[in-house]
Amino acid sequence: MxxxxxxxxxxxxxxxxxxxxxxxxxxxxxxxxxxxxxxxxxxxxxxxxxxxxxxxxxxxxxxxxxxxxxxxxxxxxxxxxxxxxxxxxxxxxxxxxxxxxxxxxGHDVFFYLKDMPDKVFTWKDYSDLKGLKIGATLGYIYGPGFDKADLDGEINVLRFPSDADLIRNLYLGRLDLAVMDACVGHDLIELSYPTHSSLFGHTRKVVRxxxxxxxxxxxxxxxxxxxxxxxxxxxxxxxxxxxxxxxxxxxxxxxxxxxxxxxxxxx
The missing domain is CATH 3.40.190.10 (Periplasmic binding protein-like II)
Structure with missing residues:
Protein backbone atom coordinates (compact mmCIF):
# COMPACT_ATOMS: atom_id res chain seq x y z
CA MET A 1 0.00 0.00 0.00
CA GLY A 106 25.79 -4.40 1.56
CA HIS A 107 27.16 -7.93 1.39
CA ASP A 108 25.43 -10.89 -0.26
CA VAL A 109 26.17 -14.25 1.35
CA PHE A 110 24.79 -17.79 1.33
CA PHE A 111 22.47 -18.75 4.17
CA TYR A 112 22.05 -22.41 5.04
CA LEU A 113 20.27 -24.60 7.57
CA LYS A 114 22.48 -26.34 10.11
CA ASP A 115 21.98 -30.03 10.77
CA MET A 116 24.34 -29.65 13.74
CA PRO A 117 24.68 -26.56 16.00
CA ASP A 118 28.35 -26.02 15.13
CA LYS A 119 28.07 -26.79 11.41
CA VAL A 120 29.84 -24.30 9.15
CA PHE A 121 29.38 -24.33 5.37
CA THR A 122 32.37 -23.14 3.36
CA TRP A 123 33.00 -22.74 -0.35
CA LYS A 124 35.90 -21.57 -2.50
CA ASP A 125 34.39 -21.35 -5.98
CA TYR A 126 31.12 -22.11 -7.71
CA SER A 127 32.18 -25.64 -8.63
CA ASP A 128 31.85 -26.42 -4.90
CA LEU A 129 28.11 -25.69 -5.17
CA LYS A 130 27.37 -28.19 -7.93
CA GLY A 131 24.24 -30.25 -7.20
CA LEU A 132 22.95 -27.91 -4.49
CA LYS A 133 19.58 -26.16 -4.75
CA ILE A 134 20.30 -22.44 -4.44
CA GLY A 135 17.49 -19.97 -3.85
CA ALA A 136 17.63 -16.46 -5.32
CA THR A 137 15.11 -13.63 -5.64
CA LEU A 138 13.36 -12.73 -8.89
CA GLY A 139 14.70 -9.55 -10.45
CA TYR A 140 17.93 -9.52 -8.42
CA ILE A 141 21.45 -9.69 -9.76
CA TYR A 142 24.24 -11.10 -7.62
CA GLY A 143 27.37 -10.07 -9.45
CA PRO A 144 29.17 -11.39 -12.55
CA GLY A 145 30.54 -14.51 -10.86
CA PHE A 146 27.18 -15.79 -9.62
CA ASP A 147 25.27 -14.73 -12.71
CA LYS A 148 27.76 -16.40 -15.06
CA ALA A 149 27.70 -19.63 -13.04
CA ASP A 150 23.90 -19.53 -13.19
CA LEU A 151 23.81 -18.83 -16.95
CA ASP A 152 26.38 -21.54 -17.70
CA GLY A 153 24.42 -24.10 -15.68
CA GLU A 154 27.30 -24.56 -13.26
CA ILE A 155 24.90 -24.00 -10.35
CA ASN A 156 21.23 -24.85 -9.89
CA VAL A 157 19.35 -21.62 -9.10
CA LEU A 158 15.66 -21.51 -8.17
CA ARG A 159 14.01 -18.07 -8.22
CA PHE A 160 11.41 -16.87 -5.68
CA PRO A 161 9.39 -13.63 -5.39
CA SER A 162 11.10 -12.37 -2.20
CA ASP A 163 13.92 -12.93 0.28
CA ALA A 164 11.29 -13.94 2.84
CA ASP A 165 10.29 -16.78 0.50
CA LEU A 166 13.92 -17.89 0.39
CA ILE A 167 14.16 -18.08 4.17
CA ARG A 168 10.89 -20.00 4.41
CA ASN A 169 11.90 -22.55 1.77
CA LEU A 170 15.33 -22.91 3.34
CA TYR A 171 13.71 -23.64 6.70
CA LEU A 172 11.38 -26.20 5.09
CA GLY A 173 14.33 -28.02 3.55
CA ARG A 174 13.41 -27.19 -0.03
CA LEU A 175 16.67 -25.31 -0.57
CA ASP A 176 20.26 -26.05 0.36
CA LEU A 177 21.42 -22.43 0.16
CA ALA A 178 19.77 -19.02 -0.13
CA VAL A 179 21.67 -15.98 -1.38
CA MET A 180 20.82 -12.57 0.10
CA ASP A 181 22.20 -9.58 1.96
CA ALA A 182 23.63 -10.62 5.32
CA CYS A 183 21.65 -8.14 7.44
CA VAL A 184 18.42 -8.72 5.53
CA GLY A 185 18.76 -12.47 6.08
CA HIS A 186 19.36 -12.06 9.79
CA ASP A 187 16.38 -9.74 10.22
CA LEU A 188 14.05 -12.03 8.28
CA ILE A 189 15.16 -15.03 10.33
CA GLU A 190 14.60 -13.20 13.61
CA LEU A 191 11.20 -12.04 12.37
CA SER A 192 10.01 -15.37 11.00
CA TYR A 193 11.74 -17.92 13.24
CA PRO A 194 12.78 -16.15 16.46
CA THR A 195 12.95 -19.36 18.50
CA HIS A 196 14.82 -21.26 15.78
CA SER A 197 17.29 -18.63 14.60
CA SER A 198 20.24 -20.73 15.84
CA LEU A 199 19.38 -23.30 13.16
CA PHE A 200 20.52 -20.90 10.44
CA GLY A 201 24.05 -20.11 9.42
CA HIS A 202 25.68 -18.05 6.68
CA THR A 203 28.96 -18.16 4.85
CA ARG A 204 31.92 -16.03 5.74
CA LYS A 205 32.86 -15.79 2.07
CA VAL A 206 30.88 -13.07 0.32
CA VAL A 207 29.05 -13.67 -2.94
CA ARG A 208 29.10 -9.97 -3.76
Missing amino acids: PRIHSLGWLSLMLLTGTLYASSNSVRLTSGEWPPYTSEHLPYDGIMSYIVTEVFSKQGIRVEYGYFPWKRSFRLAQYGEWDGSLGWTKNQQREKDFYFSEPLLN NSSFRMILTRKKPENAGLMEKFNQGLASLRDDPVAFKMLSSVYARPCYSEYLSEGTNSG
Whole structure:
Protein backbone atom coordinates (compact mmCIF):
# COMPACT_ATOMS: atom_id res chain seq x y z
CA MET A 1 0.00 0.00 0.00
CA PRO A 2 1.42 3.42 -0.92
CA ARG A 3 2.56 5.61 1.96
CA ILE A 4 3.53 9.28 1.87
CA HIS A 5 6.46 10.54 3.92
CA SER A 6 8.21 13.83 4.26
CA LEU A 7 10.02 14.68 7.48
CA GLY A 8 9.24 18.18 8.52
CA TRP A 9 6.51 18.38 5.87
CA LEU A 10 3.81 19.68 8.20
CA SER A 11 6.01 22.44 9.59
CA LEU A 12 6.99 23.41 6.06
CA MET A 13 3.33 23.75 5.03
CA LEU A 14 2.61 25.88 8.06
CA LEU A 15 5.47 28.18 7.15
CA THR A 16 4.56 28.57 3.51
CA GLY A 17 0.79 28.22 3.80
CA THR A 18 0.75 26.35 0.51
CA LEU A 19 0.56 22.78 -0.70
CA TYR A 20 3.07 21.48 -3.16
CA ALA A 21 1.88 20.48 -6.58
CA SER A 22 2.53 17.07 -8.08
CA SER A 23 5.82 18.37 -9.51
CA ASN A 24 7.04 18.64 -5.91
CA SER A 25 6.49 14.99 -5.11
CA VAL A 26 8.16 11.76 -6.12
CA ARG A 27 6.64 8.26 -6.16
CA LEU A 28 9.04 5.40 -5.42
CA THR A 29 8.44 1.68 -5.37
CA SER A 30 9.89 -0.36 -2.56
CA GLY A 31 9.53 -3.71 -0.83
CA GLU A 32 9.98 -5.53 2.45
CA TRP A 33 13.73 -5.61 2.94
CA PRO A 34 14.49 -4.93 6.62
CA PRO A 35 16.56 -3.28 7.98
CA TYR A 36 16.89 -1.18 4.82
CA THR A 37 13.25 -0.80 3.71
CA SER A 38 10.01 -1.86 5.40
CA GLU A 39 6.65 -0.25 6.04
CA HIS A 40 6.78 -1.81 9.51
CA LEU A 41 9.98 -0.03 10.60
CA PRO A 42 10.45 3.53 11.91
CA TYR A 43 10.91 5.89 8.94
CA ASP A 44 10.26 2.85 6.67
CA GLY A 45 13.84 1.69 7.31
CA ILE A 46 17.22 3.35 7.12
CA MET A 47 17.41 3.52 3.31
CA SER A 48 13.95 5.06 3.05
CA TYR A 49 14.86 7.54 5.79
CA ILE A 50 17.87 8.75 3.82
CA VAL A 51 15.83 9.25 0.65
CA THR A 52 12.91 10.90 2.46
CA GLU A 53 15.16 13.27 4.36
CA VAL A 54 17.16 14.36 1.31
CA PHE A 55 14.00 15.13 -0.66
CA SER A 56 12.30 16.77 2.34
CA LYS A 57 15.12 19.29 2.66
CA GLN A 58 14.44 20.19 -0.99
CA GLY A 59 10.68 20.63 -0.45
CA ILE A 60 9.77 17.34 -2.13
CA ARG A 61 7.48 14.78 -0.55
CA VAL A 62 7.93 11.05 -1.12
CA GLU A 63 5.27 8.41 -1.66
CA TYR A 64 6.38 4.79 -1.22
CA GLY A 65 4.54 1.87 -2.78
CA TYR A 66 5.32 -1.62 -1.49
CA PHE A 67 5.34 -4.46 -4.03
CA PRO A 68 7.20 -7.69 -4.80
CA TRP A 69 10.65 -6.61 -5.96
CA LYS A 70 10.35 -7.69 -9.57
CA ARG A 71 7.11 -5.73 -9.88
CA SER A 72 8.70 -2.75 -8.11
CA PHE A 73 11.39 -2.70 -10.77
CA ARG A 74 8.95 -2.97 -13.70
CA LEU A 75 6.62 -0.27 -12.37
CA ALA A 76 9.57 2.12 -12.24
CA GLN A 77 11.06 0.94 -15.52
CA TYR A 78 7.85 1.59 -17.46
CA GLY A 79 7.32 4.98 -15.85
CA GLU A 80 4.19 4.08 -13.91
CA TRP A 81 6.12 5.19 -10.82
CA ASP A 82 8.98 7.69 -10.79
CA GLY A 83 11.58 5.28 -9.49
CA SER A 84 12.56 2.78 -6.86
CA LEU A 85 15.19 2.30 -4.18
CA GLY A 86 17.61 -0.39 -3.10
CA TRP A 87 19.09 -1.31 -6.50
CA THR A 88 22.63 -1.93 -7.68
CA LYS A 89 24.04 -0.38 -10.85
CA ASN A 90 24.89 -2.23 -14.04
CA GLN A 91 25.04 -1.29 -17.73
CA GLN A 92 21.73 -2.94 -18.59
CA ARG A 93 19.82 -1.05 -15.92
CA GLU A 94 21.49 2.25 -16.83
CA LYS A 95 19.66 2.11 -20.15
CA ASP A 96 16.38 2.59 -18.29
CA PHE A 97 17.33 4.50 -15.14
CA TYR A 98 19.26 7.39 -13.65
CA PHE A 99 21.21 6.14 -10.61
CA SER A 100 21.89 7.99 -7.39
CA GLU A 101 25.17 7.93 -5.56
CA PRO A 102 25.32 5.00 -3.08
CA LEU A 103 22.87 5.16 -0.18
CA LEU A 104 24.26 2.14 1.68
CA ASN A 105 26.64 -0.75 1.08
CA GLY A 106 25.79 -4.40 1.56
CA HIS A 107 27.16 -7.93 1.39
CA ASP A 108 25.43 -10.89 -0.26
CA VAL A 109 26.17 -14.25 1.35
CA PHE A 110 24.79 -17.79 1.33
CA PHE A 111 22.47 -18.75 4.17
CA TYR A 112 22.05 -22.41 5.04
CA LEU A 113 20.27 -24.60 7.57
CA LYS A 114 22.48 -26.34 10.11
CA ASP A 115 21.98 -30.03 10.77
CA MET A 116 24.34 -29.65 13.74
CA PRO A 117 24.68 -26.56 16.00
CA ASP A 118 28.35 -26.02 15.13
CA LYS A 119 28.07 -26.79 11.41
CA VAL A 120 29.84 -24.30 9.15
CA PHE A 121 29.38 -24.33 5.37
CA THR A 122 32.37 -23.14 3.36
CA TRP A 123 33.00 -22.74 -0.35
CA LYS A 124 35.90 -21.57 -2.50
CA ASP A 125 34.39 -21.35 -5.98
CA TYR A 126 31.12 -22.11 -7.71
CA SER A 127 32.18 -25.64 -8.63
CA ASP A 128 31.85 -26.42 -4.90
CA LEU A 129 28.11 -25.69 -5.17
CA LYS A 130 27.37 -28.19 -7.93
CA GLY A 131 24.24 -30.25 -7.20
CA LEU A 132 22.95 -27.91 -4.49
CA LYS A 133 19.58 -26.16 -4.75
CA ILE A 134 20.30 -22.44 -4.44
CA GLY A 135 17.49 -19.97 -3.85
CA ALA A 136 17.63 -16.46 -5.32
CA THR A 137 15.11 -13.63 -5.64
CA LEU A 138 13.36 -12.73 -8.89
CA GLY A 139 14.70 -9.55 -10.45
CA TYR A 140 17.93 -9.52 -8.42
CA ILE A 141 21.45 -9.69 -9.76
CA TYR A 142 24.24 -11.10 -7.62
CA GLY A 143 27.37 -10.07 -9.45
CA PRO A 144 29.17 -11.39 -12.55
CA GLY A 145 30.54 -14.51 -10.86
CA PHE A 146 27.18 -15.79 -9.62
CA ASP A 147 25.27 -14.73 -12.71
CA LYS A 148 27.76 -16.40 -15.06
CA ALA A 149 27.70 -19.63 -13.04
CA ASP A 150 23.90 -19.53 -13.19
CA LEU A 151 23.81 -18.83 -16.95
CA ASP A 152 26.38 -21.54 -17.70
CA GLY A 153 24.42 -24.10 -15.68
CA GLU A 154 27.30 -24.56 -13.26
CA ILE A 155 24.90 -24.00 -10.35
CA ASN A 156 21.23 -24.85 -9.89
CA VAL A 157 19.35 -21.62 -9.10
CA LEU A 158 15.66 -21.51 -8.17
CA ARG A 159 14.01 -18.07 -8.22
CA PHE A 160 11.41 -16.87 -5.68
CA PRO A 161 9.39 -13.63 -5.39
CA SER A 162 11.10 -12.37 -2.20
CA ASP A 163 13.92 -12.93 0.28
CA ALA A 164 11.29 -13.94 2.84
CA ASP A 165 10.29 -16.78 0.50
CA LEU A 166 13.92 -17.89 0.39
CA ILE A 167 14.16 -18.08 4.17
CA ARG A 168 10.89 -20.00 4.41
CA ASN A 169 11.90 -22.55 1.77
CA LEU A 170 15.33 -22.91 3.34
CA TYR A 171 13.71 -23.64 6.70
CA LEU A 172 11.38 -26.20 5.09
CA GLY A 173 14.33 -28.02 3.55
CA ARG A 174 13.41 -27.19 -0.03
CA LEU A 175 16.67 -25.31 -0.57
CA ASP A 176 20.26 -26.05 0.36
CA LEU A 177 21.42 -22.43 0.16
CA ALA A 178 19.77 -19.02 -0.13
CA VAL A 179 21.67 -15.98 -1.38
CA MET A 180 20.82 -12.57 0.10
CA ASP A 181 22.20 -9.58 1.96
CA ALA A 182 23.63 -10.62 5.32
CA CYS A 183 21.65 -8.14 7.44
CA VAL A 184 18.42 -8.72 5.53
CA GLY A 185 18.76 -12.47 6.08
CA HIS A 186 19.36 -12.06 9.79
CA ASP A 187 16.38 -9.74 10.22
CA LEU A 188 14.05 -12.03 8.28
CA ILE A 189 15.16 -15.03 10.33
CA GLU A 190 14.60 -13.20 13.61
CA LEU A 191 11.20 -12.04 12.37
CA SER A 192 10.01 -15.37 11.00
CA TYR A 193 11.74 -17.92 13.24
CA PRO A 194 12.78 -16.15 16.46
CA THR A 195 12.95 -19.36 18.50
CA HIS A 196 14.82 -21.26 15.78
CA SER A 197 17.29 -18.63 14.60
CA SER A 198 20.24 -20.73 15.84
CA LEU A 199 19.38 -23.30 13.16
CA PHE A 200 20.52 -20.90 10.44
CA GLY A 201 24.05 -20.11 9.42
CA HIS A 202 25.68 -18.05 6.68
CA THR A 203 28.96 -18.16 4.85
CA ARG A 204 31.92 -16.03 5.74
CA LYS A 205 32.86 -15.79 2.07
CA VAL A 206 30.88 -13.07 0.32
CA VAL A 207 29.05 -13.67 -2.94
CA ARG A 208 29.10 -9.97 -3.76
CA ASN A 209 29.84 -6.62 -2.14
CA SER A 210 27.37 -4.05 -3.41
CA SER A 211 26.18 -0.46 -3.17
CA PHE A 212 22.44 0.20 -2.96
CA ARG A 213 21.06 3.20 -4.82
CA MET A 214 17.87 5.00 -5.70
CA ILE A 215 16.84 4.81 -9.35
CA LEU A 216 14.64 7.17 -11.39
CA THR A 217 13.11 6.16 -14.71
CA ARG A 218 14.43 7.65 -17.94
CA LYS A 219 10.83 7.62 -19.23
CA LYS A 220 10.50 11.01 -17.55
CA PRO A 221 13.17 13.45 -18.86
CA GLU A 222 12.78 15.73 -15.84
CA ASN A 223 14.22 12.95 -13.68
CA ALA A 224 17.74 13.79 -14.90
CA GLY A 225 17.62 17.14 -13.11
CA LEU A 226 15.83 15.60 -10.12
CA MET A 227 18.58 13.02 -9.69
CA GLU A 228 21.27 15.67 -9.90
CA LYS A 229 19.47 17.64 -7.21
CA PHE A 230 19.08 14.53 -5.07
CA ASN A 231 22.77 13.64 -5.25
CA GLN A 232 23.69 17.16 -4.18
CA GLY A 233 21.42 16.80 -1.14
CA LEU A 234 22.72 13.33 -0.37
CA ALA A 235 26.27 14.66 -0.11
CA SER A 236 25.23 17.03 2.68
CA LEU A 237 23.26 14.43 4.66
CA ARG A 238 26.40 13.18 6.41
CA ASP A 239 25.91 16.03 8.88
CA ASP A 240 22.38 14.90 9.82
CA PRO A 241 22.45 13.54 13.43
CA VAL A 242 19.48 11.16 13.00
CA ALA A 243 20.92 9.68 9.82
CA PHE A 244 24.31 9.29 11.51
CA LYS A 245 22.74 7.48 14.46
CA MET A 246 20.71 5.14 12.25
CA LEU A 247 23.64 4.37 9.97
CA SER A 248 25.90 3.73 12.96
CA SER A 249 23.37 1.28 14.39
CA VAL A 250 23.35 -0.66 11.11
CA TYR A 251 27.12 -0.64 10.59
CA ALA A 252 27.76 -1.79 14.18
CA ARG A 253 25.68 -4.94 13.76
CA PRO A 254 27.69 -8.19 13.44
CA CYS A 255 25.88 -9.09 10.21
CA TYR A 256 27.48 -5.98 8.70
CA SER A 257 30.69 -5.31 10.59
CA GLU A 258 32.05 -8.85 10.26
CA TYR A 259 32.41 -8.31 6.52
CA LEU A 260 34.39 -5.08 6.86
CA SER A 261 37.58 -6.69 8.16
CA GLU A 262 40.50 -7.15 5.81
CA GLY A 263 40.71 -10.51 4.12
CA THR A 264 37.01 -11.18 3.53
CA ASN A 265 36.70 -12.57 0.01
CA SER A 266 33.90 -12.36 -2.49
CA GLY A 267 32.95 -14.86 -5.16
